[in-house]
Amino acid sequence: MRNRIIIPEGIYGITGDNFAHGKSNLECVKAMIEGGIKIIQYRDKTKSIKEKVKEAREIRELCREKGVIFIVNDHVDIAILVDADGVHIGQDDMDPSDVRKLIGENKIIGLSTHSEEQGMKAYNNPDVDYIGVGPIFPTTTKDTAPVGLGYLEYAVKNLHLPFTAIGGIKEHNLHEIISRGAKNVCLVSDIVGAEDIAEKVRQLQNLINQK
Structure with missing residues (x-):
């Protein structure tokens, strides 16, 4: 059985230029790094495939230069094309075992999960390296209904694989996530929407380190 690839603890960065007040995804990623x-995930739901490939390739090169893990959301084909470190998929996307056949043993597969059942299924699937747990709170970045803190607590106690807590997490409620044992946390609009993204990341990381 293959060993899971471990993702870094701390903040999981996701692009979202629709929340970035005019800053491009590349500008946001530079500041996040x-x-x-x-670890950076390229996620964009509105651009054309051609635009996504261009952005993914630029961000991939930056991440490689800086030694940062680069993940592509949803698009396995783009992840392969730009030689990303991995891909993040949802419950309605391709099965992780099929993704594994395409991207190979040494790439990362992340999977969004929204329930204890989905989380346990992912835990028992060696092709899944880490999971997204959420959305914890209501969020404008995804259509999925919030799952609340109960699933997060279940994941900490029962799902012994890396996960990132995601969904509606901001500086004011970050303590609710960290205090329950989460080691990796994703904030989107709070980071890319900040006037000084790099400083915002440092402040958030300090809050995480204090717990």
């Missing part, structure tokens, strides 16, 4: 983020 400057702030100390060690």
Whole structure:
């Protein structure tokens, strides 16, 4: 059985230029990396495939230069094309075992989960390296209904694989996530929407480190 690839603890960065007040995804990623983020996911739901490939390739090169893990959301084909470190898929996307056949043994597969049942299924699937747990709170970045803190607590106690807590997490409620044992946390609009993204990341990381 293959060993899971471990993702870094701390903040999981996701692009979202629709929340970035005019800053491009590349500009946001540069600032996130400057702030100390060690894993970046390229996520964009509106651009054309051609635009996504261009952005993914630019961000991939930056991440490679800075030693940051680069994940592509949903698009296995783009992840392969730009030689990303991995891909993040949802419950309605391709099965993780089929993704594994395409991207190979040494790439990362992340899977969004929204329930204890989905989380346990992912835990028992060696092709899944880490999971997203959420959305914890209501969020404008996804259509999925919030799952609340109960699933997060279940994941900490029962799902012994890396996960990132995601969904509606902001500075004011970050303590609710960290205090329950989460080691990796994703904030989107709170980070890309900040006037000084790098400084915002440092402040958030300090809050995480204090717990």
